[in-house]
Amino acid sequence: xxxxxxxxxxxxxxxxxxxxxxxxxxxxxxxxxxxxxxxxxxxxxxxxxxxxxxxxxxxxxxxxxxxxxxxxxxxxxxxxxxxxxxxxxxxxxxxxxxxxxxxxxxxxxxxxxxxxxxxxxxxxxxxxxxxxxxxx
Numbered sequence: 594x595x596x597x598x599x600x601x602x603x604x605x606x607x608x609x610x611x612x613x614x615x616x617x618x619x620x621x622x623x624x625x626x627x628x629x630x631x632x633x634x635x636x637x638x639x640x641x642x643x644x645x646x647x648x649x650x651x652x653x654x655x656x657x658x659x660x661x662x663x664x665x666x667x668x669x670x671x672x673x674x675x676x677x678x679x680x681x682x683x684x685x686x687x688x689x690x691x692x693x694x695x696x697x698x699x700x701x702x703x704x705x706x707x708x709x710x711x712x713x714x715x716x717x718x719x720x721x722x723x724x725x726x727x728x729x
Contacts, residue, residue, distance in 0.1 A: 621680040629677070630670030636683065639674070642667045643690045650697050657698045661706075664694055668706065675717065685721035688714040 628635055634642065642663065650660045668691055675684050688710060695707035715724045 621678065622683070623674055623678040623681050627674075627677070629673040630666065632666045632670060634667065634670035636674070639667055639670050639687055643687060643694060647690070647694050647697065650694070657700065657703075660694070661698050661700060661703050664691065664698070664703075665706070667691060668710065672713075679717075682721075685714060685718040685723040688718070689723035689726065 623629075623636055625636055629639070632638075646660045646663055646667070649656055671684065671687055671691060674681065678684075692707055692710045692714065695703045695710060714721075718724050
């Protein structure tokens, strides 16, 4: 019985000393099953859309207006993701890819969005390597 009481007391000490760390997990990275923006895009949806839109623009430059319209929705999802998970290390990479996508589109709206995305990347994620690329 004495061993049982000691074991329970020791177990309580261990649990209480680790409980604060377990009760507030570091949710820096967004889970794959979360959805963002007006179109409720997943992280994979953002990634795939950026890749697909860039490839579509490379293959068919005449689709620039349609690509731009879709890129705006990706941008919306990316900003929503950043609001909910501001320390997610994937966001700067995708913001940079979005900036590069806008750079391929030869319209005033795309240039404006590219400048805004670059400024947001540099201001919000100044220590990321992607912000350093954009600040050159």
